[in-house]
Amino acid sequence: MKLIWKEMLLAAMMGLVLPGAMLGIAATVETPETIIEITTGVPTEATQAPIEKRSITVPILAGGQVVQMELDEYLTGVVLGEMPASFEEEALKAQAVVARTYTMRAQHRGGRHDAAAVCTDSTCCQSYISPSDYLAAGGTQNSVDRIRNAVLATSGQVLTYEGDLIEATYFSCSGGVTEDAAAVWGADYPYLKSVSSPGEEKAAHYTDTVVFTASQFESALGRDLSGTPSGWFGVTTYTTGGGVATMEIGGEVYQGTDLRTMLGLRSTAFMVSADLNSVTITTKGFGHRVGMSQYGADAMAVLGSTYAQILAHYYQGTSLTTLEN
Template sequence: MKRVVIAICIVFVIAASIWNVRSKKESVRVAPSVARSFDEEVTLLVAMSDGVCEMNLRDYLIGVISAEMPASFPSEALKAQAIAARTFTLRQADGRKHPNADVCTDSTCCQGWIKSSSEVFSQAVTATDGLVLTYEGALIDATYFSCCSERTEAAVSVWGGDVPYLQSVSSPDESDAPRYFEQVNYSAEEFSAILMSTYPQVDLSSDPDEWFGKISYTKGGGIDTAIIGGINISGTELRKIFSLRSTNITFQTSQDEIRMLTYGYGHRVGMSQYGAKALAEAEHSFEEILLHYYTGVEIFRLEIEKTPLPNTEEV
């Protein structure tokens, strides 16, 4: 039986089979209490390639950060990543995706995970023990990604549903990210074949220079829709069809070649990891980083409920 069950309401509660946990709003600058570590007390069932493994939340988060961020990143960026990952994990651990586990180690499904004993990642988790992001009392969907160009995307522009805390916001220069820019070249024949495999009604009988019509863009700088061969295609669909790094796409055409230039990597919704790095290098705290990328959220600390001894009152 899974050890984590999440009930999200006006004031959310996390209940485990042997622990009673409460959500307590407090200043994140307060020193850790004498209560037991929240992350060490919460146990997860984690689906791995070789089966399901039981581990505490702390060990899982250390592995997530190890997979998601380089150890060379500033400590405030690593702390921001730890809080985003903790929030994402607890929201995911509700049984909807994995009938026999709370979360998995597949980055395309939940979050990446690499076994690690690095002190750098351990310190980031310890320093933020139990801290999560909430909006109107509920855990947020704390999505994050590698890097973007100038602005993040709003959730509505990528997934179609408006999320008040996942709006398009500015992001600092991230051009130093290793996967920030990519150029993908296709012959006109290859481009046509790929597009027609998904849109057989597309008309690419003219010269390549005439294939592209009006292109509209999102606030985050990605393609919203593009008319290609008389067909209206979304930026997210173009990214999927051509296996591109992002929807921030610039087309360049010649008589026999189509070049696609992309900027940023990932869905670009939520916190940019290289943006967090840049903000941390500019001496912004993890709180400032998180409150910048997630609009209108609050930082809460989850604690293990203290149980008084018999015939005594709780201090």
């Protein structure tokens, strides 16, 4: 069981949370039955007031069925799945707000599912593990309590930009700097810009190195390249977030995001070195690197930042706002 839990945690920490509504924004129609209203323009400081627990239910696709779940109970399972309970309390709170925002935006604007706001698949929407499954897999009650407290301490709180729920993307580790949304998805969001993200070095995938033989590399690209690897690589351009924007290989120009997929890289922030027989690629960070870095959030919390400060750093120009029932 312990091993299964570790594998689940690893999957959850893949940092692969994708912007569910992002790809469908143009075609998305606002749902007519708005169940909540959003108060706008509340300054960050206002959130220091005591938080009342909100009663909101959301339809969640779990195990092939749509179930109505109380929002904060669902979010407890999301944070259990998405972030180690050993992370700082303020990082857990930041994660809770981001997961709540992601969920409510999907609920309002239409996410990837017809009858549900979100699903429990980490590769599609957000990871989720129920407290009972977490305990059965070897997790402790103390961890569950710690995470539930972080969710309840931020109950009802979401991030907005100009009155709208933001596209609250997040990921595991940036490698030191986050990425512009436009560089990864082509859509520009004023609050999803590249920012510094120091202190992530303890992350398992802060840097990774992968070595391809010449033929493995050619096979990943789906083409034969002439000469030896040392002569394959031409001009590389970079994004503001330090990712590869484009890279010339064998006379063709590839997008960094496409290379990440083709080569199975942990991020688009990578460097290549090549010799006569092989290609060595070193990546920084893990995930799409857009929005909040989970390891960066923890590093900020260690240094004394509050969850509001963490959120204001990773989603610049946004407001911490309270949902109205």
